[in-house]
Amino acid sequence: MDRLTARRPSWRWAPPALIAVAACIDVTTPAVYTAAPLVAAACVLAGTMLSLRGAVGTGVLALVLTVLLEWDSGRLADALGWTEVVNVVLAVALGVDVNLMLEHRDRRVAAARSVAAAMQRAVLPAPPREIGPVRVAARYEAADAEARIGGDAYAIQDTPYGVRVLIGDVRGKGVEAVSTTATLIGAFREAAHYVPDIGELAVRLEDSLERDSVQHDDDRRTEEFTTALLAEIDHGCRSLRVVNRGHPEPYLIRDGRITALPPTAPDLPLGMGHLSGVRARPDVVTLCPGDVVLFVTDGVTEARTPDGVFYDPGSDPRLAAGEPVTPDTVLAALEDAVHRWTGGPRDDDMATLALTPRCPGPSARDGRADPPVRGNS
Structure with a gap:
């Protein structure tokens, strides 16, 4: 497939790297600050750049890390902590949905290219x-x-x-x-x-x-x-x-x-x-x-x-x-x-x-x- 992952394979490290940066920010800053939005962004980004397995894996990693960070900071006991967990869950779902849409688009493009290649062989045979x-x-x-x-x-x-x-x-x-x-x-x-x-x-x-x-x-x-x-x-x-x-x-x-x-x-x-x-x-x-x-x-x-x-x-x-x-x-x-x-x-x-x-x-x-x-x- 002519996917973004195929065109820019060096960018595959971006979603897990963004999650790691978010974890560092959350650990090194006071409890009133949170980097959960970065984790959510990484989940959506993984859906556009990685395979379906990679997007799901990144989402599971992000969700587990978010729960651990919220529990360690004590925010899991209040509504704010659970709100951040829900935001990450929604981001994971959004990333997976985007990934499935891209897969569907790629299949349609591949079919169109196959027809175009057959047309070229018929009209302009080597x-x-x-x-x-x-x-x-x-x-x-x-x-x-x-x-x-x-x-x-x-x-x-x-x-x-x-x-x-x-x-x-x-x-x-x-x-x-x-x-x-x-x-x-x-x-x-x-x-x-x-x-x-x-x-x-x-x-x-x-x-x-x-x-x-x-x-x-x-x-x-x-x-x-x-x-x-x-x-x-x-x-x-x-x-x-x-x-x-x-x-x-x-x-x-x-x-x-x-x-x-x-x-x-x-x-x-x-x-x-x-x-x-x-x-x-x-x-x-x-x-x-x-x-x-x-x-x-x-x-x-x-x-x-x-x-x-x-x-x-x-x-x-x-x-x-x-x-x-x-x-x-x-x-x-x-x-x-x-x-x-x-x-x-x-x-x-x-x-x-x-x-x-x-x-x-x-x-x-x-x-x-x-x-x-x-x-x-």
Whole structure:
């Protein structure tokens, strides 16, 4: 359970320590003074911090100690002494009741998290480590830790036209974006096998989202859009084709260098294509053996320090450090770098995907690959 006792185990000593302090005060002060309120507070505190057994044990200890102190001071013979005993009994009952309520809440939270985890596995299943001629690594972190899933989406599919990749960011967070995320991924998995051109594939995905938005209320429908990036690696691992619909650019890691791959002709996000009748053509990047292509969402590019400085993956040499550089090492380094950069919780979902071709690509020259060659297809 994600209890306070699990988050702050060092605080378990607080209730018995408070009872000990109260006993010392009661013994060392005149009989007219009493520390019974501290004992009562310790009983309630134990109910919020300890297990049920610990709360009951603390209550029994407090009650026995209170009776002994009241008897030793002579107050047990009058109404004041018995009033203090009754106060401690009520505090013990209150602490146990609070503990039971917290246990009930924890069970409900655990059940909700279990459902959210199942939903995440259904909507965003972990891709296999190898798809066709490509080695894959993927990671996802939702900004809403309770929901475990948000508006970021990714999918990878081996098709007759090559290995195709989708990474996108649905406007919004948490469970409100899950429906659109599921529609986007489902449409991609279906259309990726039948649409030869990834530019046309992006249009198909936009049409699917438009049909899905009819089910939403008018206020939400007018504000819906999804940034998306579609990529395709041919089965010979010679080239990477990219269509960017308003999404953060991908990065190419080669020979210890990180190169950003911004679109030569920026295009509008999915859901806003009607504002422009012209779609940008895919960019083409040559691939070499050992290349790693990194895809991210804005949870990475908009990660900020407490001073408001944005994180830039393209200028972080740690992502390309080490030998060999693999999709797993890149994502592990990226996750660590983002957490160190923000120094605390983030306010956006973060999806990352890294690919490397396993088949021989264009030949290297003098032991070093040529710089990436880009163009439009």
